[in-house]
Amino acid sequence: MTLVCVTGAAGRVGSTLVRRLSTGGYDVRAVVRPGNKKFPMPSEVETAEADLTDGRALRTAVEGAAVVIHLAAQMPLGDSTVEEYYDINVLGTLRVLEASVGAGRTVRRFIYASTDNTYGPADPNVMSLTEESEQFPGDYYGTSKVLCEHLVRNYRKIHGLQYTILRYGSVLAPNEAGSLFRMSWVRGFLETHSALGPRSNLWPLFKLAHGLATLLPAPDQADDPAVCLVGPDGAPWSIHLTDVRDTVEGTIRCIESPAAANECFNIVGPRATSFAEGAKVIAKHRDTTLLNAHMPVRLAFELSNAKAERLLGYRPRYDFESTLLAGSGDTRATDYVPVGAGWTAPTS
Template structure:
C-alpha cells in the first residue's frame, strides 16, 4: 500500500553530499526548496563547489577521524540526516574507521542536533551473493557478505537499526544496488576496453559470463530514494534495478550500442599467453567474488515497490545509451571514445 507523502523537509544534512550519489540527492532536495548542508571530505572539489553555487552549505568533514567531525554548535538543527559518506573499497584497512566508527559518529551527531530521522545508504554487498535457487535475495534473508566492505556495511546497518529502535528515533536503511549513469564509468569503462581487446577478459569469461546483476540507473535511484523519504519509510529495503542481466547480456547490449557486436563472440576464443599476463580489471574482479554456485547479485525489491510504487523507468539499453552519450558530449574518457570511433561503424549511435 502506497503511503501519502509527508510534509517536505525544511533542512537536511547530507554526509557525502558531494559524491556521485550524494550530489544528486543534494541537487534534487535543493530544487525542491529544501535547505541542504553538505558534509564532505573535500569542500573544494568540483561537485562541492557547484552545489555551493546552487545554495548548498558545504562543510569540510571526515567521520573516519574524530578530530575532523564538526562541532554540533556549528550546524543548524535539521529535520533529517542522510548518511552517504563511505569508504567503498572492497578491502581496505580504513573500512572500519570510515564505515563503522564513522557511522557511530554520524548517529552521535544526529543525537546532539536532536535529528529524529536518519537515512542510511547501505549496499547490496551487506546482503551478499545468492545461488540460482536462492535468488532474488530478500531483506529478511541472512546476510552473507563476501567482502570486507560488505561486512562493514552489515555492522553499520546494525548501528543504524539499533539507533532507530530508540524512542523518538526513526531510521531507514537502503541497500543500494549497482548504480550506473552519467558521471560514473563503473563497469562501463572496463567493458568497453574488453570489447576493444584492450583489457583481458577471455581468461575469466567462462566464470564471468553467466553471473547475474541488476544495474540501476542513477535517475531511478534518486526517484526511488526520494519517494521512500517522502513517505518517511523505516526499516531495511533493497533498492535495485528491475532487470536481472548476465554479464554476457550486459556486454551484448553495450556492444550493440557501440556497433561492436562481433567482439562479444571473440570472448569465447581461447585466451592468449599475452592476455594471461595482464591483471584483471578491478570491476571484473568484483563481479567474480563468491563461489561459482553462490555468485549472483540478484535482489527482490518488491517490499520497496509495495510502499512507493514502481520507480525504475530506465531500461538498461536506454540507460547505457544515455551514459555513453554523456561521456561523448562531456569530453570524458576521450582516449577510449576515440579508440571506439576508429572501429569501422562504431559509435554510430552518437
C-alpha cells in the same frame, strides 16, 4: 523548508541527490571531506566540511537538520589498515548517529545507505534476494555495512531515532555505462577480484576457478569488443546494475513517506543485467564486435524491488540500454552529475 543534511555529497549518488533535492523544495546542506574540491555545489546549497573521524565537525554539520542522509563511506580497503577502515565506516556512522541525537536535536529521520553486498553476492542463497534474505557479506565493506545497520536500528531502540535503511545495488551514472561489458573492463574485473584473493567479495566464486582472465579470447588490438561471460550451464553471468537516477529517486521517496519509517529497502534497477544483454547493447551502440567467453563458474546476482514498490511506489525506470543512451550522443541526459573516468565494479 525541510533541511536535509547529506554526507558523501561529492560522491556518485550524493552529487546527483544534492541537486535533485535543491530543485525539489528542500534546503540542503552538503557534507564533504575537508579540502574536497571535486566539483562546485549549486549556489543555493550550503556546504559543510567534516571528516567521518571528526565528531565535533559532524555535530556542526548536522545541526538544525530535519533529515540526515548518510552516504559517506570508504569502499575499497586500499592502503588503509583494517582498524582505520572500520574507524571511518563503522565508527564514522556512530559519530553521525551521535550528532543526530545530540542535545537540541532536530533530526526526525536518519536515512542510511547500505549495500547489496551485505547479502554476499558470490553465493546468494535464493534467486531474487529480498530484505529478509540472510546477510552474509564476503568482505570488509559489506561487513562494515551490516554492523552499521545494527547501529542504526539500535539508535531507534535507545534514542527513538526514526530510520530508513537502503541497500543500493551497483550504482552507475549514464556517462560511465559505455565502459562496461567491454574486453578491457571484463579483464580488469576478473583480474582485480582474482588478485584480491580472500579480500574480494567474490572470493567464494573465484577460489573455485583460478586465472579466469586467461580464459578470455585474444581480441584484435584495434578493437575493445563486447564480451559475454557464460557459465558452465550455458547461462550468462549477471549483475544487478542501478542507474544513479533510480537510486536518487528511491532515496528521495524515503524522506517524507510514513511507510519508510523504520524499514529496510532494496533500491536497485528494474532487473538484473545479464552479460549477454549488456554485451549486445554495447556492440549495438558502440559499433564493436561481440565475443563469448566460457567460464567454469557463474556469477548470478539479483535483488527484489517488490517491497520498495509496494510501500514506497518505487519503480525504477532505467535498464542498461537506456542508461547507456542517456550518457552519450543526442540523447545525453542532463538530470544527473557525470562522474569520473568510468565505472568499476565494487571490489571491497
